[in-house]
Amino acid sequence: MNTHSQYRSRVLPWVFLSPTLFILLVFLYYPAWQSIILSLFRSNLFLGTRQFIGLENFRNLLTGPLAPAYKQVFLQTLVFSVLVIVPGLLISLALASMTNSLGKHGKIYRILLIWPYALSPAVAGTIFSFMFNPDTGAVNTFLKQFGGLQPRWLDNPVLAFVLVVCGCIWKNLGYNIVFYLASLQNIPKANYEAAELDGAGVLRKFFRITLPLVSPVTYFLIFTNLTYTVFEAFALVDLMTMGGPMGPPPLDKAGLTTFLIYKVFQDGFGGSSNMGFAAAQSVILMIMVAAVTFLQFKYGDKKVHYGGE
Amino acid sequence: MKRLVTTLMFCVLTAAAFASGQSEETASADKQMTAENEVKEIQFWFAFGDAKRSGWIKDLAAEWNAANPGYRVVAEAKGSYRETLQAAVLASRQGVAPHLVHVFEVGTQLAADTGIFEPIGNVGKFDTSDYIEPVLNYYTIDGTVNSIPFNSSSPILYTNKDMMKKAGLDPDNPPETFEEILAACEQARAAGIDEAGLGFCLHGWYFEQWMAEQGAPIVNNGNGRDGRATETMLNSDAAMNIYEFIKELNDRGFYKYSGKFEDWDGSDAIFQEGKIMFHITSTADLGNISTAIGGRFEMGTGRLPIPADSRRNGVVIGGASVWLTKGHPMDEMEAARDFILFLTNTENMMDWHKMTGYYPVRKSSVDELEKEGWFADAPERTIAFTQLLETIPNQATAGGVMGTFGDTRTIVEEAIQKILNGGDVQAAADEARKLADLKLAEYNKNF
Numbered sequence: 001m002n003t004h005s006q007y008r009s010r011v012l013p014w015v016f017l018s019p020t021l022f023i024l025l026v027f028l029y030y031p032a033w034q035s036i037i038l039s040l041f042r043s044n045l046f047l048g049t050r051q052f053i054g055l056e057n058f059r060n061l062l063t064g065p066l067a068p069a070y071k072q073v074f075l076q077t078l079v080f081s082v083l084v085i086v087p088g089l090l091i092s093l094a095l096a097s098m099t100n101s102l103g104k105h106g107k108i109y110r111i112l113l114i115w116p117y118a119l120s121p122a123v124a125g126t127i128f129s130f131m132f133n134p135d136t137g138a139v140n141t142f143l144k145q146f147g148g149l150q151p152r153w154l155d156n157p158v159l160a161f162v163l164v165v166c167g168c169i170w171k172n173l174g175y176n177i178v179f180y181l182a183s184l185q186n187i188p189k190a191n192y193e194a195a196e197l198d199g200a201g202v203l204r205k206f207f208r209i210t211l212p213l214v215s216p217v218t219y220f221l222i223f224t225n226l227t228y229t230v231f232e233a234f235a236l237v238d239l240m241t242m243g244g245p246m247g248p249p250p251l252d253k254a255g256l257t258t259f260l261i262y263k264v265f266q267d268g269f270g271g272s273s274n275m276g277f278a279a280a281q282s283v284i285l286m287i288m289v290a291a292v293t294f295l296q297f298k299y300g301d302k303k304v305h306y307g308g309e
Numbered sequence: 310m311k312r313l314v315t316t317l318m319f320c321v322l323t324a325a326a327f328a329s330g331q332s333e334e335t336a337s338a339d340k341q342m343t344a345e346n347e348v349k350e351i352q353f354w355f356a357f358g359d360a361k362r363s364g365w366i367k368d369l370a371a372e373w374n375a376a377n378p379g380y381r382v383v384a385e386a387k388g389s390y391r392e393t394l395q396a397a398v399l400a401s402r403q404g405v406a407p408h409l410v411h412v413f414e415v416g417t418q419l420a421a422d423t424g425i426f427e428p429i430g431n432v433g434k435f436d437t438s439d440y441i442e443p444v445l446n447y448y449t450i451d452g453t454v455n456s457i458p459f460n461s462s463s464p465i466l467y468t469n470k471d472m473m474k475k476a477g478l479d480p481d482n483p484p485e486t487f488e489e490i491l492a493a494c495e496q497a498r499a500a501g502i503d504e505a506g507l508g509f510c511l512h513g514w515y516f517e518q519w520m521a522e523q524g525a526p527i528v529n530n531g532n533g534r535d536g537r538a539t540e541t542m543l544n545s546d547a548a549m550n551i552y553e554f555i556k557e558l559n560d561r562g563f564y565k566y567s568g569k570f571e572d573w574d575g576s577d578a579i580f581q582e583g584k585i586m587f588h589i590t591s592t593a594d595l596g597n598i599s600t601a602i603g604g605r606f607e608m609g610t611g612r613l614p615i616p617a618d619s620r621r622n623g624v625v626i627g628g629a630s631v632w633l634t635k636g637h638p639m640d641e642m643e644a645a646r647d648f649i650l651f652l653t654n655t656e657n658m659m660d661w662h663k664m665t666g667y668y669p670v671r672k673s674s675v676d677e678l679e680k681e682g683w684f685a686d687a688p689e690r691t692i693a694f695t696q697l698l699e700t701i702p703n704q705a706t707a708g709g710v711m712g713t714f715g716d717t718r719t720i721v722e723e724a725i726q727k728i729l730n731g732g733d734v735q736a737a738a739d740e741a742r743k744l745a746d747l748k749l750a751e752y753n754k755n756f
Contacts, residue, residue: 042754046420046423136584156568242571272712272713272714
């Protein structure tokens with residue numbers, strides 16, 4: 001099949017592409033290229049210095065006294081992503097199925113479920129940090145009425161991590177539910193009717209019909225959620241924990257909720273603003289994202305059932 | 310082909326629309342430029358986001374503008390201290406630096422190193438003898454006044470007097486040493502007060518203050534004032550005293566904070582809600598905290614507690630100063646300087662102090678306040694002055710300067726949290742020193 005046949009001119013496709021290319025060049029390719037260059041320099045934002053140091057920034061990330069912190073942050077980000085994505089998608093699908101099964105009566109639930117997504121992360125993070133203040137927060141004041149348990153939400157290593165995970169799941173729930181609802185509403189009713197005639201129960205229908213038919217959306221959501229956990233969890237972390245608390249050894253090299261993107265920020269814009277060091281980290285992040293995108297395109301078509309032939 | 314032509318025409322039209330929009334903008338900018346030839350604009354970027362403090366600055370700018378028709382001060386909030394300094398540096402590289410920039414005290418070395426500022430002491434002759442010495446000291450490097458002190462504060466002890474009375478403690482004689490704090494907490498606990506304890510947010514600033522109180526520098530080379538600092542003192546004996554005290558306090562269940570780094574509001578809330586007997590925070594919050602407490606309990610203040618076996622050297626001045634950027638015509642530089650001298654004049658500093666609790670940075674303001682009887686009316690305010698005026702001028706209390714002060718703070722906070730979570734004190738201190746030295750060495754390689 002020759003896709004070019006649709007355009008009689010060779011120029012026309014480029015004309016159509018030009019607005020997108022312009023945006024990509026200015027806002028993505030140029031900054032990305034600059035980051036790669038910057039990662040080879042010793043460069044300080046305040047001083048405006050630039051000394052070529054080759055791969056020293058990368059070496060400092062992987063070996064030497066600064067490496068353990070980076071390794072810990074790297075691992076934490078992976079664990080965090082899995083903990084946000086897997087339960088997040090399961091809960092979203094369950095909630096979407098439940099409200100969907102209500103038909104028209106489920107409208108109010110759907111609005112309530114999508115709502116948190118519209119809330120700015122800055123507002124949500126600030127509210128959380130007040131709610132979970134161990135001595136004056138609403139949560140512990142409430143718990144005091146029932147048994148007097150007063151958990152230290154923000155500096156207990158396990159609780160703080162779980163709190164950030166839950167906050168991120170909750171914040172992204174609306175986004176996932178919108179996609180799942182759209183997908184669920186596209187499943188033909190006939191499938192369910194046929195299954196019911198064959199005597200299939202609710203669970204069987206869910207696992208045999210719903211789950212396979214929403215798999216393309218699930219697949220899409222896994223990657224958008226990955227982007228969310230890697231890049232956008234920033235605001236919640238900054239406002240709820242500021243990257244803390246420090247973990248017990250051997251996890252005492254960095255704050256437990258310091259994730260890759262937060263560390264880029266801390267090194268590049270916090271403290272004395274070592275831009276070269278931060279750029280090296282963003283280059284590593286860029287390579288990871290490129291690898292994930294490559295996987296998405298490579299396996300996306302094969303493993304997922306899109307329906308039809 | 311027809312389609313191609315239509316598309317191209319569309320593109321041209323869009324481009325034309327953009328271009329015409331832009332030329333209109335430039336035209337209006339030009340108009341503004343001609344207007345500015347008559348009134349010269351002086352930009353002042355500051356770091357107060359709240360309505361109270363930024364409103365105060367803007368009101369005074371309007372007052373100054375009315376008195377100086379040739380110039381117009383435009384005062385603008387630019388985010389946090391860090392963001393303000395970053396914005397100023399970037400603007401300066403684009404050739405559009407604001408004349409005046411509000412820089413926090415730990416940014417002093419960093420600001421000096423950026424090379425975008427002119428030490429204000431070099432701009433004409435003006436009298437600095439009325440500025441309180443320890444304050445001016447902080448902003449004087451190699452004998453030149455770099456910037457004009459504006460909002461200055463130091464940490465003091467806040468007490469819940471009602472709770473102290475209940476515990477059988479003398480509310481008018483708050484504890485002055487680490488040991489007395491611990492003893493007072495034990496006594497209060499024995500008296501059945503669950504809220505016995507000391508709260509302060511987990512912030513490197515307190516560590517720096519406690520180093521100064523013990524007369525200990527935080528970095529080498531005369532606290533960074535004789536030459537560029539190359540090593541930190543994060544595991545010196547003085548530093549160990551501080552870590553050990555926090556550990557002791559925490560182990561006995563007397564330390565309270567929200568759990569988050571640098572959470573001023575979270576810690577203040579614990580004290581305001583009556584959940585803790587003692588609290589440490591900046592004098593600058595005196596106004597806000599007493600308002601927040603309302604009449605729920607009687608608040609008292611005291612000196613910052615220090616180790617019993619140490620001489621009380623005094624506090625390092627915290628807060629911020631206003632810097633002047635290079636490269637403007639001399640008359641604008643002088644106008645900018647005059648504005649900042651006006652902002653910090655005797656009456657304005659008195660007013661500023663009454664509103665916020667920051668020190669008035671002028672000796673004459675303190676004298677005037679005394680004459681007015683302000684300290685008799687607001688006795689809890691006196692301690693801040695006593696503490697500042699008692700400060701022995703030396704390199705420790707002048708405060709350390711280093712380009713990586715921000716990083717060092719974070720590292721200290723992380724070390725303290727490791728200790729709070731049960732980590733070994735010596736190991737945490739040594740690790741902190743190692744990391745902070747590394748950051749400092751990396752920074753110094755820029756020169």
